Structures are given as C-alpha cells and as structure tokens.
Amino acid sequence: MLxxxxxxxxxxxxxxxxxxxxxxxxxxxxxxxxGGTFSAQLVPQxxxxxxxxxVRKEKxxxxxxxSGPGSFTGLRVGLAAIKALAEILQKxxxxxxxxxxxxxxxxxxxxxxxxVDAKAxxxxxxxxxxxxIFVGKYKYGSPLPVFVEEKLMRPxxxxxxxxxxGQKLAILTPDPHLIETLRKLVRDPYLMWPHIIPRPTSAxxxxxxxxxxxxxxxxxxxxxxxxxxxxxxAEIFSLPRIAGRG
Numbered sequence: 001m002l003x004x005x006x007x008x009x010x011x012x013x014x015x016x017x018x019x020x021x022x023x024x025x026x027x028x029x030x031x032x033x034x035g036g037t038f039s040a041q042l043v044p045q046x047x048x049x050x051x052x053x054x055v056r057k058e059k060x061x062x063x064x065x066x067s068g069p070g071s072f073t074g075l076r077v078g079l080a081a082i083k084a085l086a087e088i089l090q091k092x093x094x095x096x097x098x099x100x101x102x103x104x105x106x107x108x109x110x111x112x113x114x115x116v117d118a119k120a121x122x123x124x125x126x127x128x129x130x131x132x133i134f135v136g137k138y139k140y141g142s143p144l145p146v147f148v149e150e151k152l153m154r155p156x157x158x159x160x161x162x163x164x165x166g167q168k169l170a171i172l173t174p175d176p177h178l179i180e181t182l183r184k185l186v187r188d189p190y191l192m193w194p195h196i197i198p199r200p201t202s203a204x205x206x207x208x209x210x211x212x213x214x215x216x217x218x219x220x221x222x223x224x225x226x227x228x229x230x231x232x233x234a235e236i237f238s239l240p241r242i243a244g245r246g
C-alpha cells in the first residue's frame with residue numbers, strides 16, 4: 001500500500017511518501033514544508049514529491065494526516081488539501097492525533113514505557129502555550145496504543161491528578177521543559193517516569209497511518225476534522241456574554 005502523509009500542525013511542516021503492508025513499512029521520502037507557506041507550498045511540495053519518485057497520484061492507496069492539536073491555520077490548510085485529494089481520487093483518509101503519534105512512537109522505539117504494567121495508562125504531553133499542556137492518555141495496544149482521553153490542562157491540575165491517582169505514570173513528550181515543570185509540582189518523584197520522545201513528523205504519520213488503515217480506522221472526507229482540543233480565539237471571543245457578567 002502506498003501512503004501519502006502530511007503534518008502541518010506546527011511551525012514547520014512536512015510531507016512523506018511511504019509503502020508497506022501488515023509486516024513492514026518503508027519510508028520512500030519525506031520533505032519539509034516551510035512554516036508560514038503552507039497555503040502556497042503544500043500542494044506543490046506534494047506534487048514534487050510524487051514526481052521525484054515517479055509516482056502518479058492515482059497510485060496512492062490512502063492519505064494520512066496529523067489532525068492536531070496544533071496550529072489552527074496550519075491544520076485547516078493541511079486537512080483541506082487532504083480532503084480535496086481524497087475526494088478527487090476516491091481514496092480513504094486516516095487521521096492521527098499528535099498525542100496518539102507520540103504514544104505510538106514510544107511503542108515503536110521500545111522506550112519501555114509500559115514495562116511497569118502493560119495495562120497501565122501512559123500520558124503523552126505537548127506544550128499548548130498560555131501556560132497549559134495538551135494531555136493524551138493511552139493504554140497499551142499492538143500495534144497501536146488504545147485511546148483513553150485527550151484534554152487541555154494547567155500543569156498544576158495535571159500534577160494534582162498524578163498525586164491523587166498515586167500510581168507511577170509514564171510521561172511521554174518531545175518537550176523536556178514540561179518534565180521540569182512537573183518535577184517542581186509533583187512532590188513524590190516516584191510517581192513520574194519521564195520519556196523524551198521525538199516530535200512526530202509526516203514520516204511517523206505515514207507509518208502510523210498504515211497501521212490504522214489496516215485496522216480499518218479511516219474517516220470520510222465529510223467527517224475529517226481538526227483535533228484542536230482548545231477552541232480558537234475567534235470562537236472564545238465570539239461566545240455570547242452571560243447576563244450579569246462583564
């Protein structure tokens with residue numbers, strides 16, 4: 001199966017082409033897409049990637065996209081491109097949360113995050129800005145972790161949750177400063193088991209996308225949506241004010 005994957009969730013983006021089946025995955029090529037140019041450069045970069053590898057777009061079997069959380073504008077541009085291509089070519093789409101990708105990468109590179117208890121929950125973290133963190137919780141699964149929940153929290157809230165649970169928690173993140181912040185807030189160091197995981201790229205999205213495709217975890221063009229977790233400023237500031245509140 002031939003998979004075309006994109007990641008436009010961050011300041012920098014990338015596109016990737018991969019091939020695989022139930023036994024193996026091969027990354028054919030990945031290419032960067034400069035931040036701030038997604039709307040102008042994403043589709044040309046995809047076209048160039050296919051041309052360099054002598055692949056006609058009709059030969060693509062499925063599309064995979066990082067669905068967030070991340071840049072509101074970047075995600076909209078990336079998902080719109082995937083929707084258009086999938087609709088024209090009548091090919092399936094796989095959406096991958098970046099938090100899910102972090103947990104899946106921990107499985108792939110065998111960090112041992114589930115060694116304490118294969119039934120335990122692990123937490124994937126991303127810096128959400130504004131003094132907040134994106135938290136994704138997953139249980140062990142093969143080849144993909146099993147979703148529990150994703151939410152937006154303040155570090156103090158997450159630290160309190162760790163202490164209240166009172167169980168050792170594997171924390172997976174590409175942001176080392178989040179670990180340092182939590183170490184200052186969680187009084188019992190035994191409760192935290194940190195693992196620094198590389199930030200997922202389109203190459204990871206392609207690999208995980210193949211696993212989800214084989215598992216039948218696809219979404220329709222109509223159902224594909226960004227996994228923002230946090231509402232945009234436009235949504236927040238457009239909410240009607242409650243009577244009696246400023």
